[in-house]
Amino acid sequence: MTRQEELAVDLISGVWESLKAVRERSPLVHNITNYVVMNNTANALLAVGASPAMVHAREEVADFTAISQALVVNIGTLSPEWVEGMQLAVHSARRARVPWVLDPVGAGATRYRTSTAAELARQAPAVIRGNASEVLAVAGEAGATRGVDSTQSSEASLEAARRLASNLGTVVAVTGKTDYVTDGSRVVAVDNGHPLMARVTGMGCTASALVGAFLAVEPDAVLAAARALSVLGMAGELAAEQSKGPGSLQLHLLDVLYTLDEDTVRARARVR
Numbered sequence: 001m002t003r004q005e006e007l008a009v010d011l012i013s014g015v016w017e018s019l020k021a022v023r024e025r026s027p028l029v030h031n032i033t034n035y036v037v038m039n040n041t042a043n044a045l046l047a048v049g050a051s052p053a054m055v056h057a058r059e060e061v062a063d064f065t066a067i068s069q070a071l072v073v074n075i076g077t078l079s080p081e082w083v084e085g086m087q088l089a090v091h092s093a094r095r096a097r098v099p100w101v102l103d104p105v106g107a108g109a110t111r112y113r114t115s116t117a118a119e120l121a122r123q124a125p126a127v128i129r130g131n132a133s134e135v136l137a138v139a140g141e142a143g144a145t146r147g148v149d150s151t152q153s154s155e156a157s158l159e160a161a162r163r164l165a166s167n168l169g170t171v172v173a174v175t176g177k178t179d180y181v182t183d184g185s186r187v188v189a190v191d192n193g194h195p196l197m198a199r200v201t202g203m204g205c206t207a208s209a210l211v212g213a214f215l216a217v218e219p220d221a222v223l224a225a226a227r228a229l230s231v232l233g234m235a236g237e238l239a240a241e242q243s244k245g246p247g248s249l250q251l252h253l254l255d256v257l258y259t260l261d262e263d264t265v266r267a268r269a270r271v272r
């Protein structure tokens with residue numbers, strides 16, 4: 001086997017190892033997320049075996065982050081009071097060394113979103129997970145955006161993702177047909193997923209939440225993010241096979257996340 005082939009086998013084994021670790025350790029994942037997806041993301045975290053909590057009050061976020069194994073900050077329905085809660089939680093995460101994920105939902109659509117996302121991005125997130133338009137906006141590149149959905153392919157933002165990761169010393173995961181995860185030098189591509197996933201709101205938010213759960217069990221943020229995205233993508237593929245459209249996809253996705261077994265994960269992981 002060549003070195004490249006060995007690395008590919010390691011990447012695929014790791015997907016199963018991390019999913020197993022999440023199921024065994026059931027990490028507490030603190031989410032400050034948007035009104036649209038709170039229920040979907042909490043259910044997806046439960047389905048993979050993690051323990052979700054949606055907690056956003058200024059009075060308690062810092063304490064809650066400090067007892068969690070990961071924090072996910074999602075600006076989807078931001079307002080000043082919530083942003084204050086996000087800042088307090090992030091501060092607590094850094095002090096308690098809790099890894100945290102930033103989902104810059106809709107960055108680029110308004111100045112408020114772009115500046116809030118950029119400010120949070122400078123506060124040492126372990127991973128920034130966004131679609132291509134959002135990653136371009138956080139990287140400071142002008143690009144068309146249409147609200148919370150991307151107008152660009154993930155490939156189109158890969159160079160910006162690399163630069164952003166290098167400049168901030170973080171990991172950037174840009175999702176789309178192919179997901180790319182980079183720390184500025186390494187790039188891992190994940191080919192799992194199904195186009196129907198983009199027709200369900202909160203699929204990206206779910207991706208960010210699962211990255212949080214995987215970060216709680218895998219300290220290498222590139223590997224944690226790539227493995228989480230592979231699991232979600234293969235669950236999307238399998239769920240789509242049983243679904244008539246977005247409604248049933250959402251339901252089947254939870255069942256597939258809950259039942260994924262080792263043979264299926266090893267056979268279906270497309271990480272390179």
Ligand SMILES: Nc1ncnc2c1ncn2[C@@H]1O[C@H](COP(=O)(O)OP(=O)(O)O)[C@@H](O)[C@H]1O
Pocket residue numbers: 130131132148149150175176177178179192193194195196197198202203204205207229232233
């Ligand atoms: N065309 C596609 N083909 C395969 N998977 C996709 C496609 N579009 C999105 N996905 C998957 O859906 C999830 C959400 O990604 P994305 O739609 O980029 O995020 P967001 O919802 O934040 O815009 C990711 O796991 C991604 O791989």
Ligand SMILES: Cc1ncsc1CCOP(=O)(O)O
Pocket residue numbers: 034036037076077105148200201202203204205206
């Ligand atoms: C529709 C919508 N509006 C504000 S937040 C949100 C959810 C976006 O979720 P995702 O980026 O995962 O599709």
Ligand SMILES: [Mg+2]
Pocket residue numbers: 105106130131148204205
């Ligand atoms: Mg999104």
